[in-house]
Structure formats: structure tokens, C-alpha cells
Amino acid sequence: MSIWSMSHRKKADNDELNRLLDRMIAAKMDGIIVQGIKGQRFKDLVHKSVERDIPIVTVDTDAKASERKAYVGTNNIEAGKLLGKSLLENTSGEQYVGIITGRNEAINQQERIQGFREMVKGHKRIHIIAIRESHITKNGATIASYKLLKQYPKINAFVGMSALDGPGIVEGVKEVAPFKNTYVLAFDTLPETMQLMKAGKIDATVAQYPEQMGNDAVEVLIRLQGKDLLDNLIYTKTNIITKEDVQRQDKTQ
Known part of the structure; x- marks a missing residue:
């Protein structure tokens, strides 16, 4: 065969x-x-x-x-809901969220964002500020999160929807607000992502x-x-x- x-x-x-x-x-x-x-x-x-x-x-x-x-x-919609559930259960107070996605046109990314939106909908303390592309690179995620924090300093939570977004977000936050308490959600279990979780820089990730x-x-x-x-x-x-x-x-x- x-x-x-x-x-x-x-x-x-x-x-x-x-x-x-x-x-x-x-x-x-x-x-x-x-x-x-x-x-x-x-x-x-x-x-x-x-x-x-x-x-x-x-x-x-x-x-x-x-x-x-x-x-x-x-099930990418359910995976997005897992990210939303983690944010709801492990944060308190107003959360201003920046979303980093690999590619806007990618079906799986769209479904993950959909699931995340569905989970946090109706929770008035959660505010999705903006969505930016990383073009499926760590550097792209770094630049995207850096620019978001510069444009929207109130952002205190980031959600990465593709595998390299989490590590990139950590770098972007370190450049702009290294001492800010920022909740970071990632996707996939790349070695770098797991190391950053051990270091307390990434709070949670979805494992596939x-x-x-x-x-x-x-x-x-x-x-x-x-x-x-x-x-x-x-x-x-x-x-x-x-x-x-x-x-x-x-x-x-």
C-alpha cells in the first residue's frame, strides 16, 4: 500500500x-x-x-x-477553549489580552481563536485587545508581541496560537516590560516552551x-x-x- x-x-x-x-x-x-x-x-x-x-x-x-x-x-475549537479556561481559572481582575497567531488565514488558527473567544465570552473582565500574526516564526512572534505592548501598554496577558508563538512572546515581553506580571499561554510542547515553563516565563501550554x-x-x-x-x-x-x-x-x- x-x-x-x-x-x-x-x-x-x-x-x-x-x-x-x-x-x-x-x-x-x-x-x-x-x-x-x-x-x-x-x-x-x-x-x-x-x-x-x-x-x-x-x-x-x-x-x-x-x-x-x-x-x-x-479539535482546534476545543483547544482554543482550553486556553480560555486556563486564563479564566488562573487569573483575577481585568485581563487585557493580546493574541498572537501563526497565520490569519490558517483554518486551525481561526478555529483556536474561535474557541478561545467562545470560552471567554460573557466574562466582562476579559478584554481581547488585538490579534497579530507571527508568520509561524519565533522572531515574528517577538516582533508582534513587542509592537502590541508598545501600542497597548495595558496588555497583561498573551495567548500564542501556534508552536513558536510562546517563546517569541516571552522575548517580546522581556524587551518592553521585563518586570510586568504578564500571563502567557502557548501552544505545543517544544523543548524551548517547556524550558520557559520550568523558568516560570510561560504559564501554560496546550499539548498535542x-x-x-x-x-x-x-x-x-x-x-x-x-x-x-x-x-x-x-x-x-x-x-x-x-x-x-x-x-x-x-x-x-
């Missing part, structure tokens, strides 16, 4: 992904695992794949409007399990060789890890 898998989380290039997807369809793969992206071109390619009896499974980011056979990965995503996606493709799935949304585990969790674990090792 020939399977092609591609996720472009580090450096998003939708045009390149679409070109590669077209090549893999032409190569007559038995199944394709790919990160869902926006746009008619992607939907057309998924349709082309279906016409050739090549099932497509999206991972990490869904493309619900396409004819993909299944989605495997994080990419290995589980990959394993489950392959299993789904195998099952799709026989028939379509009744349940085509397969959500993998996500949970919040706090700095206290990391510090406690570090002490016991």
Missing part, C-alpha cells in the same frame, strides 16, 4: 503543497495524508483524487468544505500528540480501502500543561 503524507506546519506554502498533492494524485497513490488548506484549488484537487479512487485524510487542519474522507487531529495523529491517520487510510467511515472526525488527545505541572515533574526526576 503506497501512502503519501505531508504536513507543512513549519513553513506554510499552500501553492507548493497543492503542486505536490497534484503530483501524488498523478502517481496513483493508494492514499494521501495531507494538512488541509483553504482555497478552491485544494478542493478541486481533493475532488480529482476522489474521482481516481484515492482517499484523502486531512491531519492537523481540516478542510470540511472538501471531499476529504476523514480528518484526524486536534502528533505521533498519535500520524498513527491514527494511517489506520484510517487502511480502513478506507474497504469502505467509507460513518464517523469521519477522529479527534486526537489535547490537554493543558501548566508551569506547576512541569516544575513538579522536574523536582521528582
